[in-house]
Amino acid sequence: MAAASAPVRHRPTITRTAGQVGTVYRFTCPCGATGEEQAARRMALVDLNQHVMSLPRVPADQQCRIPRTHDCSLWEPCGLCAGQLDLFDLEVS
Numbered sequence: 001m002a003a004a005s006a007p008v009r010h011r012p013t014i015t016r017t018a019g020q021v022g023t024v025y026r027f028t029c030p031c032g033a034t035g036e037e038q039a040a041r042r043m044a045l046v047d048l049n050q051h052v053m054s055l056p057r058v059p060a061d062q063q064c065r066i067p068r069t070h071d072c073s074l075w076e077p078c079g080l081c082a083g084q085l086d087l088f089d090l091e092v093s
């Protein structure tokens with residue numbers, strides 16, 4: 001039910017499923033990207049990393065400087081950090 005114009009957040013995860021031939025791992029992302037079923041978790045992790053690497057780079061002034069505190073991923077612009085830059089610019093000028 002989310003608005004169609006809402007930006008998709010990339011939250012890549014690896015799911016583990018018990019299949020007929022044993023446990024399989026698969027990378028999935030809320031944006032719709034998925035990987036192949038893999039026999040090993042590290043192989044699904046390769047798919048995950050390829051997806052992350054394919055995402056457009058965030059401009060340097062929008063990158064989060066404290067991702068753990070802001071719960072912000074490397075591939076997402078951080079509104080909090082960008083907002084602080086704006087404030088800083090206002091004070092300087």
Ligand SMILES: [Zn+2]
Nearest residue numbers: 010029031033
């Ligand atoms: Zn994604």
Ligand SMILES: [Zn+2]
Nearest residue numbers: 064070078081
């Ligand atoms: Zn931040």
